[in-house]
Amino acid sequence: MCGIVGYVGSNKNSVHVLIDGLKKLEYRGYDSAGIAYLENNKLNIIKSVGELKKLESKVNFGVSSNIGLGHTRWATHGIADEVNSHPHKVGKFTIVHNGIVENYNELRSKLKSEGYGFKSETDTEVVAALLDSIYKTNNDVLKSIRKMTDILDGSYALGIMCEDDNDTLYVAKNKSPLIIGVGEGDNYIASDVPAILDKTKKYIALEDGCYAKITSSEINLYKDGIKKDFNVEEFKYDASDISKKGYEHFMLKEMHEQPEVFRRTTNPYLESGIDSLIAKMPDFTKYGKIRIVACGSATHAGLVGKQMIEKFANAEVQVDTASEFRYCKQFLKEDELVIVVSQSGETADTLEALNIAKKNGNDTLGIINEKGSTIAREAKMVLYTEAGKEIAVATTKAYSAQVALLSLIALNLSYKKDLVDKKEIKEILEDANKLPGYIESLLNKEEDYKKIAEDIKDYNDIFFIGRGIDYALAMEGSLKLKEISYTHSEAYAAGELKHGTISLIDEGTPVVAIVTDDNIAPKTISNIKEVKSRGANVIYITNKKDENEDGFYDKKIVVPKVNYLLQPLLTVIPLQMVAYELAKLKGCSIDKPKNLAKSVTVE
Ligand code: M6R
Numbered sequence: 335m336c337g338i339v340g341y342v343g344s345n346k347n348s349v350h351v352l353i354d355g356l357k358k359l360e361y362r363g364y365d366s367a368g369i370a371y372l373e374n375n376k377l378n379i380i381k382s383v384g385e386l387k388k389l390e391s392k393v394n395f396g397v398s399s400n401i402g403l404g405h406t407r408w409a410t411h412g413i414a415d416e417v418n419s420h421p422h423k424v425g426k427f428t429i430v431h432n433g434i435v436e437n438y439n440e441l442r443s444k445l446k447s448e449g450y451g452f453k454s455e456t457d458t459e460v461v462a463a464l465l466d467s468i469y470k471t472n473n474d475v476l477k478s479i480r481k482m483t484d485i486l487d488g489s490y491a492l493g494i495m496c497e498d499d500n501d502t503l504y505v506a507k508n509k510s511p512l513i514i515g516v517g518e519g520d521n522y523i524a525s526d527v528p529a530i531l532d533k534t535k536k537y538i539a540l541e542d543g544c545y546a547k548i549t550s551s552e553i554n555l556y557k558d559g560i561k562k563d564f565n566v567e568e569f570k571y572d573a574s575d576i577s578k579k580g581y582e583h584f585m586l587k588e589m590h591e592q593p594e595v596f597r598r599t600t601n602p603y604l605e606s607g608i609d610s611l612i613a614k615m616p617d618f619t620k621y622g623k624i625r626i627v628a629c630g631s632a633t634h635a636g637l638v639g640k641q642m643i644e645k646f647a648n649a650e651v652q653v654d655t656a657s658e659f660r661y662c663k664q665f666l667k668e669d670e671l672v673i674v675v676s677q678s679g680e681t682a683d684t685l686e687a688l689n690i691a692k693k694n695g696n697d698t699l700g701i702i703n704e705k706g707s708t709i710a711r712e713a714k715m716v717l718y719t720e721a722g723k724e725i726a727v728a729t730t731k732a733y734s735a736q737v738a739l740l741s742l743i744a745l746n747l748s749y750k751k752d753l754v755d756k757k758e759i760k761e762i763l764e765d766a767n768k769l770p771g772y773i774e775s776l777l778n779k780e781e782d783y784k785k786i787a788e789d790i791k792d793y794n795d796i797f798f799i800g801r802g803i804d805y806a807l808a809m810e811g812s813l814k815l816k817e818i819s820y821t822h823s824e825a826y827a828a829g830e831l832k833h834g835t836i837s838l839i840d841e842g843t844p845v846v847a848i849v850t851d852d853n854i855a856p857k858t859i860s861n862i863k864e865v866k867s868r869g870a871n872v873i874y875i876t877n878k879k880d881e882n883e884d885g886f887y888d889k890k891i892v893v894p895k896v897n898y899l900l901q902p903l904l905t906v907i908p909l910q911m912v913a914y915e916l917a918k919l920k921g922c923s924i925d926k927p928k929n930l931a932k933s934v935t936v937e
Contacts, residue, residue, distance in 0.1 A: 336362070336364065336405065336406060336407050336408050336420075336431075336432040336525070336935075337355075337356060337359030337360075337362050337364065337405065337406040337432070337524075337525050337526060337529065338403070338404070338405055338430050338431075338432055338491060338493050338512065338523065338524060338525040338529075339351070339352055339355030339356060339359065339403075339404045339405075339522070339523070339524050339525075339529040339530065340352075340402065340403045340404070340430070340493045340503050340505075340522060340523035340524070341355075341400075341401065341402055341503075341520065341521075341522055342400065342401045342501065342502065342503045342520065342521055342522075342548055342549060342550050343400060343401075343517060343519055343520020343521060343550040344400055344519055344520065344550055345517070345518075345519050345520050346520060346533075347395070347397070347398065347399055348371045348372075348399040348400060348401055348402035349369065349371055349393060349394075349395055349397055349399055349402065350395060351402075351522070351533065352369045352371065352402050352403070352404035353369065353386075353389070353390055353393060353395075353404070354532075355404060355522075355524065355529035355530060356369075356386055356389075356404045356405075356406055356529070357386060358528040358529050358531070358532075358576065359406055359524075359525070359526060359528065359529050360386060360406065360926060361528075361584070361725045361726070361727065361925060361926060361932050362406065362408075362525075362526065362931050362932045362933060363408050363727060363926060363929075363930050363931030363932060364386075364406030364407055364408050364931075365383065365384070365407065365408060365409055365414035366381065366382065366383045366384070366406075366407045366409070366414045366415070366416065366418070366419035367381070367382060367386050367389045367404070367405065367406045367407065367419065368380060368381035368382070368389065368404070368405055368407075368416075368419045368420050368421055368430075369389070369393070369402055369403065369404040369405075369421070370402055370403050370404075370421040370423070370428045370430075370495065371397070371399040371401065371402030371403075372399055372400070372401050372402065372495075372500055373397045373398060373399045374398075375500050377423070377428060377495075377497070378397075379421055379423060379428070380392050380393055381416045381419045381420075381421075382416065382419075383414055383415055383416060383419065384414075386406070400501075400550070401495065401500065401501065401502075401503065402495075403421050403428065403429075403430045403493045403495060403503070404430070405419070405420035405421060405430035405431075405493075407419045407420055408931050410434055410457075410936060411434075411438075411455050411456045411457050411458075412454060412455030412456055413455075417453055417454045418454045418455055418456050420456075420458055422454065422456065422458045422459040422461075422462045423462065424450065424459060424462035424463040424465075424466050425462075425463070425466030425467075425469075425470075426466055426469060426496055426497035426498060427462045427465045427466050427469070427494060427495070427496055427497075428462070428494070428495040428496075428497075429458055429461055429462040429465070429492060429493065429494050429495075430458075430492070430493040431456075431457070431458040431461060431490055431491070431492050431493075432489075432490070432491040432510045432511075432512075432525050432935060433488060433489030433490040433491055433508070433509065433510035433935065433936065434457060434488050434489055434936045434937075435457040435458075435460065435461060435486050435487065435488040435489075435490060436487045436488035437485075437486070437487040437488070438457035438460045438461075438488075441460050441464055441485070441486075442460045442463075445460065445463045445464060445467060448467055450463040450466075450467070457488075461482070461486065461490070461492065464482055464485065464486075465478055465479065465482050465494070468481050468482055469496070473498075475494075475496050475498070475499055475502075475504060475547075476504075476545070476547060476556065477559075479494070479504060479506050479545045480545065480556070480558075480559055482506070483506055483508065483543065483545060486508070488508075488509075489508060489509035489510045489682065489935070489936065490506065490507070490508050490509070490510055491505070491506075491507050491508075491510035491511060491512035491525055492504075492505060492506045492507070492512075493505055493523050494506070501549050501550070502547055502548065502549050503521075503523060503548045503549075504545065504546065504547055504548070505523050505540070505545060505546050505548065506544070506545040506546075507540040507541070507542060507543075507544055507545070508542045508543060509542055509682070509685070509708075510525070510935050511525055511526065511680050511707070511708065511933075511935065512524075512525055512540050513525075513526075513527070513530075513537045513538065513539055513540065514537060514538040514540065514546060514548060514553060515530040515533060515534045515536065515537050516534060516536040516537060516538065516553065516566050517533060517534045517536075519550055519551070520550050521548050521549070521550060521553060522534065523548065526933070527569055527571075527723075528576045528723070528725075531569060531571070531572065531576060535568050535569045535572070536566050536567070536568055536569075537566070537567055537568075537569060538553065538555070538564050538565070538566055538567070539567065539706050539711075540555070541557070542708075543557050543558070544556065544557050544562065545557075567706065570705065571722060571723050575722055575723045576723050576725055582918075583726065583914075583918075583924045583925050584725040584726040584925045585726035585728055585730060585818070585914055585924050585925055586914060588721075588724055588725070588726055588730050588731045589730045589731065589777060589907070589910055589911065589914070590777055591721075591722065591731050592730065592731050592734050592773050592777075592903075592907070593769075593770030593771070593773045593774050594770070595719075595720060595721045595722070595731045595734060595735050596734065596735070596738055596769055596770055596773065596903065597770055598720035598722075599718075599719050599720045599721070599735045599738045599739060600738050600739075600742060600766060602614060603615065603742050604742075604763065604766060607759075607763060608745075608749055608759055608763075611742060611745060611746050611749070612746060612749065612750065615717070615742065615743065615746045616699065616715050617750070618647075618649070618671065618743060618746060618747045618750070619747065619750050619751065620669070621649075621669055621670060621671040621697070622650075622667060622669035622670060623649070623650045623651070623652065623667065623669070623670045623671075624643060624649060624650070624651045624652075624670070624671050624673060625651075625652050625653075625654065625666070625670055625671070625672045625673065625691075626639060626640065626651060626652070626653045626654070626673045626674075626675060627653075627654045627655075627656050627659050627672060627673070627674050627675075627684065627687040627688075627691075628653075628655070628656060628674060628675035628676060628681075628684055629655060629656050629657065629676075629681050629683055629684055629934065630729075630813065630934075631677075631728075631729045631732075631733045631810055631813060631814075632675040632676055632677065632681075632684070632729075632733070632736060633653060633655050633656075633675075634733070634806060634807075634809045634810040634813065635675055635733050635736035635737050635740060635810075636653040636673070636675050636736075636740070637653050637805075637806035637809065638737050638740065638803055638806045638807065638810075638902045639651065639653075639673075639675075639736075639737070639740030639741075639743065639744070640652075640653050640806075641802055641803040641806060642740060642741050642744040642803070642898070642899055642902075643740070643743060643744045643747060645744075645898070646744040646745065646747075646748045646753070646754070646898070646899060647744050647747035647748040647751060647753060648748070648751065648753060649747055649751075654687075655683075656674075656681065656683035656684040656686065656687040657683040657937065659683075659687045659690070660683060660686045660687055660690060660937075664690065664694070666690075666691065666694045666696055668695065668696070670696055671696065671697050671698075671699060672687070672688070672691035672696045672697070672698045672699070673698075673699045673700075673701060674687060674688045674691075674698065674699075674700050674701070674709055674713060675700075675701045675702075675736050675740075676700070676701070676702055676703075676707075676709050677702075677703040677704065677719070677721070677724055677729055677732035677733075677736075678703070678704050678707060678932070678933040679700065679702040679703065679704040679707025679708060679709040679710045680704070680707050680708055680709065680933050680935050681709075681933065681934050681935070682934060682935050682936050682937045683934075683937050684709060685708055685709055685712070686937070688700070688709055688712055688713060689712070692712070692714075697714055697715070698712075698713045698714045698715070699713060699714065699715040699716070699717065700712075700713030700715070700716045700717070701716075701717050701719060701736055701739050701740070702716055702717075702718060702719070703718070703719045703721050703724065703732045703735065705718060717739050719732055719735030719736055719738070719739060720735065721734075721735040724932075725925065725932070726924070726925045727817070727818075727925065727926055727927055727930045727931070727932045728814055728817050728818050728913070728924075728927070730814075730910050733810065733906070734903055734906065737902050737903055737906070738903060741899040741900060741902075741903075744899055745759075745762060745899060758897070761897055762897045762899060762900065765896040765897045765900050766900060768894075768896070769896065769900055769903060769904070772893075772894045772896070772904055773903065773904065773907060775894075776893060776894075776904060776907040776908060776911075777907060777911065779891070779908070779911075780911070780915075782889075782891060782908075783908065783911040783912050783914070783915045784915050784919075785889070786873055786889055786891075786912050786915070787912060787915035787916040787918075787919050788919065789844070789871065789873075789888075789889070790821075790844040790871070790873075790916065791916060791919050791920060793821070793842065793843065793844050794821065794822055795822050795823065795824070795838065795843065796812075796815060796821060796822070796823040796824075796843075796844045796845075796846065797823065797824055797825075797826055797831075797835070797838075797839075797843065797844070797845045797846070797865075797870075798811045798812040798815075798823060798824070798825040798826070798845075798846045798847075798848070798909075799825070799826050799827070799828040799831065799845060799846070799847050799848070799858070799861065799862070799865075800825075800827075800828055800847065800848035800849070800858060801827060801828050801829060801851070801854045801857060801858045801861075802851050802853075802854055803850070803851055803898070803901070803902060804828075804848035804849060804850055804851060804858065804905070805825065805826075805827045805828070805848075806902075807848055807902055807905050807906055807909065808825040808826070808846070808848055809825040810906060810909060811825070811846060811848070811906070811909030811910075811912075811913070812824060812825035813825075814909060814910055814913035815909075815912070815913040815916065817927050817930060818913055818914065818917040818922055818924050818927050819913055819916040819917040819920055819922055820917075820920070820922055820927070820928070821916065821920075828847070828857070828858045828861035828862070829857065829861060831861060831864065831865065832861075832864065836864065836865065836868065839865050839868045839869065839870050840868070840869055841869035842869060842870075842871050843865075843869065843870050843871065844870070844871045844873065845862070845865050845870040845871065845872050845873070846873045846875065846909070846912070847861075847862045847865075847872055847873070847874050847875070847887070848875045848876070848905060848909075849862075849874070849875070849876045849877075849878065850875075850876060850877045850878075850893070850895075850901050850902075850905050851898070851901075852878075855878065859886065862874065862886050862887065863886045866885075866886045866887070871888050872886065872887040872888050872889075873887070873888065873889045873890075873891070873912075874886075874887035874888075874889065874890045874891070875890075875891045875893065875905060875908050875909070876890065876891075876892060876893070877892065877893050877894065877895035877896075877901060877904070877905070878892075878895075879892055879895075891908045893905050893907070893908065
């Protein structure tokens with residue numbers, strides 16, 4: 335979503351820092367951008383719609399400036415045009431903002447009656463006017479910010495400059511991520527680590543309700559009018575982690591990182607076999623039921639986890655989409671564990687689901703990739719996916735790491751319930767050792783994926799079918815294809831097709847059919863035959879090498895057969911790769927698909 339970067343200091347030219355930082359935030363998704371900087375105490379604001387290079391072409395990099403704010407906007411209030419894009423200046427205040435202020439309409443009316451006029455449709459311009467109006471009564475920026483935070487409802491990360499204080503940046507945060515980067519002789523603000531990672535490794539993570547005054551040499555943090563102590567932390571990754579390392583796209587690089595991500599995520603739990611798995615995970619046996627709540631691909635990982643935990647550990651699991659969960663009756667019982675799954679740890683709906691569970695008194699567990707993120711801090715327990723920084727909007731390695739941790743939860747619980755025998759544990763551990771090699775071999779079947787992409791490129795509707803765990807994978811395959819190749823696709827439970835959807839199958843309609851679970855394979859295969867006999871072009875993804883084949887598919891991708899708990903980590907690879915190759919063939923913006931944002935910090 336929107337991105338913020340800010341700079342104050344004497345070492346660098348703020349314009350360079352701002353444009354450079356905004357480039358690093360491009361992956362988050364945006365549709366307009368802008369910067370504000372002071373040169374000789376004169377404020378300059380430059381904005382543009384569309385790609386950042388348009389903004390760059392308008393900027394004079396030769397200026398001398400020690401302070402400024404930059405922003406990439408993903409439109410929420412009003413269309414993507416220059417008027418609505420940030421920074422917004424009202425009276426003495428210039429502001430950039432991430433998040434959504436919910437009471438902006440009533441504030442706008444009130445401020446209008448005070449004589450403020452509004453050029454844009456944004457909530458941000460209202461915030462700037464509110465601050466200016468409060469400041470007129472007390473001439474104290476910090477006191478005004480404090481009062482403003484009492485009045486605003488909703489989420490905000492704010493970068494603020496005041497005309498009367500030309501050496502200082504101010505920030506305020508509530509429910510939208512914001513960090514302060516600590517330099518030497520200069521300081522930074524950013525909504526996300528990559529914006530400043532090549533400038534400093536030291537940062538302060540702000541809590542909700544905090545606001546701060548930042549000069550080149552000093553940082554003062556406040557909450558509720560009281561000065562607060564803070565910890566300066568250090569980023570774990572460095573700038574090379576956010577480079578493509580020779581790959582054509584971040585998505586391709588990240589798919590190729592999956593073997594290593596699997597090792598990093600699972601090794602700590604498996605290093606001493608089942609003993610370390612039991613020692614390092616919470617005791618899941620005390621819960622009557624597990625609820626998994628997440629969004630997008632993280633929900634799909636949850637659905638794979640449900641199949642594994644239910645089948646393997648005989649424990650009930652319910653999966654909910656966070657945006658629905660927060661507004662429906664949850665029927666949460668005391669003994670239910672709520673697991674929230676999130677790569678970013680900042681997804682607004684998932685965070686709200688976590689808050690609901692906490693308020694209800696339930697134990698919560700986060701399966702999170704971004705360390706220090708809001709959900710990681712707020713959940714009672716956290717298991718980290720060790721995927722490293724994921725830049726491509728379409729998640730691949732983080733999704734796999736989520737599935738890997740859920741499979742370990744299933745194994746942990748089934749062992750504790752005495753449902754898995756030694757022989758099977760040995761088999762799982764052996765398969766886990768082989769898995770990185772298998773993933774690599776599947777990634778290398780590039781030519782097969784290209785041929786499939788070529789085959790399906792002219793079709794506007796593609797179906798993904800499967801049963802059980804394969805249906806959960808079909809959902810992820812379909813989402814990957816939609817988001818990066820802009821091709822409509824639907825995931826269907828194979829047995830459900832003939833209740834309506836099969837009428838859409840015509841001569842040549844691509845159907846990606848997934849069959850990896852022996853128990854239900856014959857059923858799914860008969861569904862595949864139903865679509866084949868109606869003309870479908872069947873792309874068959876299976877771990878079955880040589881079943882009695884009688885022409886029910888057109889192309890076949892064989893994935894190595896491993897234990898049920900690990901199988902999805904292989905099956906998903908061809909799905910990711912076909913989506914990637916199709917998007918490449920269609921010339922789509924693979925790493926930054928249109929209209930999408932990496933981290934969805936508004937509901
Ligand atoms: O950061 P999160 O895991 O909470 O994000 C959830 C979804 O927004 C995310 O998985 C989204 O669906 C991906 N772009 C899919 O590739």
